[in-house]
Amino acid sequence: MIHLAIVSVLVIVSTVLLGLFLTTADLLPPQASLQAETVDWLFGVHWWFIAFFVSLITVFILYSVIVFRRRKGERGDGKYVTGNHQLEILWTIIPIAIVIWMAVIGASTLADVERRDPQAITVDVFASQWVWRFEYTVPVVGENGEEILTAVASDTLVLPKDQQVILRLHSQDVIHSFFVPEFRVKQDVLPGGEEFTRELRVTPKLEGEFKVRCAEICGRLHYDMQAGIMVVPGSEFDAWLQEQSGECNLSDAECGQRWSQTYGCVACHSLNGDEGVGPTWLGLFGSQVELADGSTVTADEAYLLNSIQDPNAQIVAGFPPGIMPQDFDERLAELQIQQIIAFIMSLEAE
Amino acid sequence: MRFFSTGLFRGLLAQVLGTIVGMAFVMAVRVIMGLPAWSAEASVQEPVLVGGVLIGAISFLVGVGIFDDWFKWARGISTVDSIEPDPAKPNWMRYFSVDYDHKVIGIQYGVTSLLLLGIGGTLAMLFRTELAQSGITFLNSDIFETILGYSSEHLYNTLMSLHGIVMIASILLGVGALSNYLVPLLIGANDMAFPRLNSFGFWVNVPGAIILLSSMFFGGFDTGWVGYPPLSLRAPIGMQMFLIGVYLVGLSSISGAINVIVTTFTMRAKGMSLFKMPIFVWAALATAFIQFTATQLIALSFQLIILERLLGMKFFDATAGGDPILYQHLFWFYSHPAVYVFILPGLGVISELLPVFARKPLFGYKWIAMSSLGIALVGFFVWAHHMFASGMSPYLRLPFMYATLLVAVPTGVKFFSWVGTLWEAKITLPTPMLFVLGAIIIFLLGGVTGPPLGTIATDLHLHDTYFVVGHFHNTMFGGYIFPFFAALYYWFPKLTGRMYNEKLGKLHFWAMWLAFMVLTLGMLFIGLQGMRRRVVDYDLDLGFDATHLIMTIAGFVIFFSVVVGLLNLIYSARRGKEAKGNVWNSRSPEWQISSPPPLHNYAQPFEVVGEPYDYGLPNSTYVNMTPAPDGAHGAE
Secondary structure (H helix, E strand, O other): OHHHHHHHHHHHHHHHHHHHHHHHOOOOOOOOEHHHHHHHHHHHHHHHHHHHHHHHHHHHHHHHHHHOEOOOOOOOOOOOOOOOHHHHHHHHHHHHHHHHHHHHHHHHHHHHHHOOOOOOEEEEEEEEOOEEEEEEEEEEEOOOOOEEEEEEEEOOEEEEOOOOEEEEEEEOOOOEEEEEHHHOEEEEEOEOOHHHOEEEEEOEOOOEEEEEEEOOOOOOOHHHOEEEEEEEOHHHHHHHHHHHHOOOOOOHHHHHHHHHHHOOHHHOOOOOOOOOOOOOOOOOOOOEEEEOOOOEEEOOHHHHHHHHHOOOOOOEOOOOOOOOOOOHHHHOOHHHHHHHHHHHHHOOOO | OHHHHOHHHHHHHHHHHHHHHHHHHHHHHHHHOOOOOOOOOHHHHHHHHHHHHHHHHHHHHHHHOOOHHHHHHHOOOOOOOOOOOOOOOOOHHHHOOOOOOHHHHHHHHHHHHHHHHHHHHHHHHHHHHHHOOOOOOOOOOHHHHHHHOOOHHHHHHHHHHHHHHHHHHHHHHHHHHHHHHHHHHHHOOOOOOOHHHHHHHHHOHHHHHHHHHHHHHHOOOOOOOOOOOOHHHHOOOHHHHHHHHHHHHHHHHHHHHHHHHHHHHHOOOEOOOHHHOOHHHHHHHHHHHHHHHHHHHHHHHHHHHHHHHHHOOOOOOHHHOOOHHHHHHHHHHHHHHHHHHHHHHHHHHHHHHHHHHHOOOOOOHHHHHHHHHHHHHHHHHOHHHHHOOOOOOHHHHHHHHHHHHHOHHHHHHHHHHHHHHHOOOOEOOOHHHHHHHHHHHHHHHHHHOHHHHHOHHHHHHHOOEHHHHHHHHHHHHHHHHHHHHHHHHHHHHHHHOEOOOHHHHHHHHHHHHHHHHHHHHHHHHHHHOOOEOOOOOOOHHHOOHHHHHHHHHHHHHHHHHHHHHHHHHHHHHHHOOEOOOOOOOOOOHHHHOOOOOOOOOOOOOOEEOOOOOOOOOOOOOOEEOOOOOHHHHOOO
């Protein structure tokens, strides 16, 4: 009995020390969303259970190994005990009760994390190898004073603080996964159109810059598939959205530069001559392009237009087909495509 | 050179020839169909190569001689059931040819498993070196690109994916080694129920492993070992080699499982009721049930990918009415229970060895036996916990969370019973016991890191991070690697009749155990911080560099500790001190006969007269090795 008493005290001491360590050490990244608070509360529950069970088993084993060790020269066997059914039933029933309770709080925290705010705004997230793009739908006043919806594209996910956002996730090729550690939530992004569009709900509550990184392996540059996130006050967010939804009053080439940023073109097509996921744009216009089928074409306006509208029609030699999203023709206005072409034309090699 | 007359050499030769013939055959079919026979395009090469390796694999099996008896039966020629080794040939040749002795097959499994363990470990060291610091600094060396012809990022993905699947193959073979060598010895049988099927189960792994490893030279594959479509539909031809290789290894699981189940139920010694079997046999039985019922599902899911790639069937293409998530269900329906295939035999080894070194009965024998079956059963209802973030129906997640957490109950029974076994015992700590205790602590870490992955809200943060990697490596090291080495050291004198070097054994244990703790705590920590898995590089400003460097060093310590361990065993097998008798003073029947065991194990059937683990009960024995002939006290 004395052994049991000593071990019990040791288990309690060890549990408290380990539990305090786990709950006070900064094991998790900063809490940047409302959902993170709920998730971290559940982590807190887990830490204490971990502290208890690790202590229970290791203290008993260490104590046994030290105290019940066969001394030098000692012969003979241990105490003849083959088991104890009461104990076995006890340590079956109690864990069952614990895991059921844990599943119940697991379900209720999940309900909390997934709760939908009727005031939430919606952002469409487009993932493709290996780029994130974001699209906001903004009502603007049309020529006749009526309200029309216009899409605002961005390569950075700008979010208002303290406002729930519903991210509608679309993949254009393989499975990706939207993961922001500071938000504590994750959702795979599936290809296959509307039927496979999934939602992720998050309420940012910490201003600052974060990064979304792809968490589901998606090919060669998976590790580098990331985009910036900026959480700003609501008023700033509204101003930003207004500014983005305004017409582009710059020159064609400058507007094209802006679209090539917001639609993510330059993530794959470099502007400095480096070979990226796709061919560089520097000095592209007017050059002779060798295609995968062995033929050669001149990169004129018609070629550029065709390459944006139907990317798989003329594949450049050395690049795999099927990488570039094929929906730019639908997503961009005709004028925007023309402006992007104007921008490419302006990039002359030195 | 006698090696040229071994089955293995003939098999390899046949595999090469068969592959060429198979490729020629597919090319001929293509020409008849009016398609190009060969070109630089992967889409043309793929069907030709797939046809080639499939015929090559079958040719290997024919060449090695595994079908010889079956062919003879088909032609109406009878064969001898138990084949005595040819005294004209040296003994080592038995291990390189088809042999029906379960002990030879067990060692064939074990050595192949260790070979794959070395390859898988080397792959891990390569990418662990890359991860030691941020930035791509090692795999971008020109040597790799010259040999393999692909980029550093793709190389990382391939190494990481291959590490996973090669280790899994190694573990499956190791499980095969344990159950093949031990089950007949422990239950008093002279061999497995189906010796030819048993040998087939081993040999099919050889072409499987060769094809699997060849994937590196066919463009690699970048999907991880899970092979989710649509990514796996776009991966290079190496993907097919991965799928076909695993398919063949899966055949081994199924045929091996049939053998274990039938052997256990029909060939036990007199008096050995199910609850008087050595506890390892329960674990092997539970494992075999899983292998027998679940392996078909991974074969099916891989087959669907093979067919979608070859024939354009749109199983997983959402735009054509397919479903990308369907694959994940099929895949995990095997691959979750498979995890229990990896750990149950190891947990069985722990339960088997603890009483011997605690000199005390196994606490709650029946509870431990039933908990193995419990884990095997519950393991079938939890597969979708790998898919909480996958985008399957949100409501479906809840029942899987409940079921997942329930796994803790039978696992807890094992832990508590082990603690009960050690309590008030007389513990000795030779190398096998150190590995057993080390395994319990590491498996405990794997156990307690499970619930945070089981509750959905916390899993949504942890999924696809290093926390999962840490948790998984805990379960594998605690549930397989450490127990497997415990078993190797414990039964080494039985296998060889010689003793390993105790000092080196302890060095192996302490280096590996401490380094693994460092490695796994590092994994768990950066995983909580948000470090994603399966990435070749990470941002410097995440602050993971120092942890990764420490983890890489720890990884190398593990690698070299295993090298020390294996060198110790190889050296001791030839030069070690003779150890013929019951070196551990065990009650188990295999220790009551000479080491290594004679050709047909037990010269005469023994009789079970007591409980297997009644250490501390005076004047009791488990088996009576020389029971009076049946006639003496009448028929029972």
